[in-house]
Amino acid sequence: MLKDITIGQYLPGNSLLHKLDPRTKILAVLLYMIALFVVNNFWGLGAMLILSIVVILISKIPLRFFFRGIKAIAFIVLLTVALQMFMTPGEALWQWGFLTITKEGIRQAIFMGTRLLLLVSLTSILTLTTTPISLTDGIENLLKPFQRFGMPAHELAMMMTIALRFIPTLVEETEKIMQAQAARGADFESGNLVERAKAMIPLLVPLFLNAFKRADELAMAMEARCYHGGENRTRLKALKYGVRDVVTGVLCLCMIAGAFFTRFI
Amino acid sequence: MSLEVKHVFYTYQEGSPTESHALQDICLTVNEGEFLGIVGHTGSGKSTLIQHLNGLLKPSRGDVLVDGLNINQKEAKGKLKELRMKVGIVFQYPEYQLFEETVEQDIAFGPRNLGLNDTEIRQRVQDAMALLKLDYASLRKQSPFDLSGGQKRKVAIAGVLAMQPKYLVLDEPTAGLDPKGREEFLEEIATLHRKGMTIVMVSHSMDDVARYAQRMVVLDHGQIRLQGTPREVFSNHAELEAIGVGVPTLTKLLLELKAKGLNVRTDLIELHEIKDEILRALSEREEMAKC
Numbered sequence: 001m002l003k004d005i006t007i008g009q010y011l012p013g014n015s016l017l018h019k020l021d022p023r024t025k026i027l028a029v030l031l032y033m034i035a036l037f038v039v040n041n042f043w044g045l046g047a048m049l050i051l052s053i054v055v056i057l058i059s060k061i062p063l064r065f066f067f068r069g070i071k072a073i074a075f076i077v078l079l080t081v082a083l084q085m086f087m088t089p090g091e092a093l094w095q096w097g098f099l100t101i102t103k104e105g106i107r108q109a110i111f112m113g114t115r116l117l118l119l120v121s122l123t124s125i126l127t128l129t130t131t132p133i134s135l136t137d138g139i140e141n142l143l144k145p146f147q148r149f150g151m152p153a154h155e156l157a158m159m160m161t162i163a164l165r166f167i168p169t170l171v172e173e174t175e176k177i178m179q180a181q182a183a184r185g186a187d188f189e190s191g192n193l194v195e196r197a198k199a200m201i202p203l204l205v206p207l208f209l210n211a212f213k214r215a216d217e218l219a220m221a222m223e224a225r226c227y228h229g230g231e232n233r234t235r236l237k238a239l240k241y242g243v244r245d246v247v248t249g250v251l252c253l254c255m256i257a258g259a260f261f262t263r264f265i
Numbered sequence: 266m267s268l269e270v271k272h273v274f275y276t277y278q279e280g281s282p283t284e285s286h287a288l289q290d291i292c293l294t295v296n297e298g299e300f301l302g303i304v305g306h307t308g309s310g311k312s313t314l315i316q317h318l319n320g321l322l323k324p325s326r327g328d329v330l331v332d333g334l335n336i337n338q339k340e341a342k343g344k345l346k347e348l349r350m351k352v353g354i355v356f357q358y359p360e361y362q363l364f365e366e367t368v369e370q371d372i373a374f375g376p377r378n379l380g381l382n383d384t385e386i387r388q389r390v391q392d393a394m395a396l397l398k399l400d401y402a403s404l405r406k407q408s409p410f411d412l413s414g415g416q417k418r419k420v421a422i423a424g425v426l427a428m429q430p431k432y433l434v435l436d437e438p439t440a441g442l443d444p445k446g447r448e449e450f451l452e453e454i455a456t457l458h459r460k461g462m463t464i465v466m467v468s469h470s471m472d473d474v475a476r477y478a479q480r481m482v483v484l485d486h487g488q489i490r491l492q493g494t495p496r497e498v499f500s501n502h503a504e505l506e507a508i509g510v511g512v513p514t515l516t517k518l519l520l521e522l523k524a525k526g527l528n529v530r531t532d533l534i535e536l537h538e539i540k541d542e543i544l545r546a547l548s549e550r551e552e553m554a555k556c
Contacts, residue, residue: 202362
């Protein structure tokens with residue numbers, strides 16, 4: 001069950017999107033989010049939908065990866081859709097007791113639902129086509145200008161890298177401890193909510209203790225190799241913009257302009 | 266009564282591109298009262314195999330029988346606790362599973378899960394600690410996290426012993442202990458065995474297996490390659506080297522002496538018999554030189 005965690009999962013590939021500079025991809029996703037909320041009619045929304053499908057096809061990522069990601073947030077999407085549908089005031093179409101569906105509600109529900117789905121799909125495109133390391137490199141690089149105002153860009157990026165690196169390790173360790181406690185007769189699967197929460201203590205205490213210990217050891221190991229962040233550090237793979245990044249940038253600006261344009265149709 | 270593993274296959278992540286066959290057609294019987302050693306290099310399937318012995322893992326194919334109870338069958342489902350009580354597993358670095366505030370509470374975790382009453386739990390904790398020569402009176406109120414590495418491990422193992430298992434399975438119990446701790450520890454396991462407990466020990470140390478095990482199996486790529494008494498198994502030097510597990514230090518000594526031209530037998534494992542054999546070979550050579 002723990003193996004299903006796909007946060008920050010990267011799928012090696014060779015598509016155009018895999019080759020783009022991570023900074024370009026991060027900025028593109030940001031602009032995409034803005035465009036997604038700028039459009040306010042079905043023309044705009046339809047255009048964004050087509051654009052998203054094209055991007056997904058370019059990435060050559062098997063579709064089941066998106067479905068898996070969507071399955072994880074299905075509950076949130078359904079809740080949003082339901083809330084929008086029933087809570088928006090306006091012209092009533094259907095009524096049953098205190099539940100009323102309005103024309104505006106349906107429109108809102110379609111908008112919010114589509115927006116959420118597209119948002120999740122495209123952000124997962126970002127993580128699926130970018131290795132965690134280059135992703136954090138990109139974030140660090142983009143945050144650099146803010147360092148002047150005291151933003152610890154390098155440290156933040158380092159923390160993210162370490163956190164991502166240790167997710168699989170912690171998952172593996174959780175499984176080991178669960179087995180060991182199960183061998184002593186612990187039961188993680190039955191009982192009511194309170195009993196289940198209590199059953200987690202033998203799992204969580206060792207897990208946290210080990211995580212702290214590991215953090216200590218890692219800090220010591222980094223110290224021993226004279227690690228100090230930021231200044232004058234060079235990289236094995238220096239980030240460099242190419243022609244395809246410029247083209248992507250221009251296309252993104254067109255997308256934003258287009259999004260504003262659809263408001264006037 | 267025994268632990269029986271019959272034609273067991275186990276595949277991790279079946280059907281996905283990353284599937285791996287951890288066990289292939291394993292047949293093994295652990296008889297009551299014996300000391301079985303399991304050796305093999307990293308990734309040979311040792312840990313996967315022992316997790317089958319109390320139903321933590323279910324075989325992809327084949328059967329595992331604990332005293333006649335098949336862990337695959339439906340009837341085993343309600344008896345999982347009973348099964349875990351019968352077969353106690355001590356995993357690698359068991360001290361990482363300690364979690365309670367005091368030593369006593371931690372050891373009592375297993376018995377408490379079995380639903381025993383307080384007096385019985387206390388009795389079991391005391392018995393388990395006595396078996397490992399841990400002092401109940403002075404340690405019971407201490408935090409397990411304040412103990413030394415070796416003592417932590419003993420407390421963790423006491424936690425399994427307190428379930429009073431019939432079969433005790435240990436996965437590399439001496440890993441990370443200092444030489445003195447190792448020695449003590451192995452002696453205590455041998456004592457448990459003498460008291461009638463069935464022991465299954467996974468180990469990387471051929472010396473330990475040669476010294477303590479009555480029977481051993483050698484795993485390689487999920488298959489049993491050799492099986493028998495240590496004396497039988499360790500006489501297959503070439504095959505053991507090929508598998509990559511090697512032979513005990515003393516056997517190695519005999520092999521090297523033989524390679525240097527001394528006429529010794531190489532199928533011995535006990536220290537005293539090896540000493541006698543080397544002395545015999547040396548005096549034989551002297552005789553030859555005199556002639």
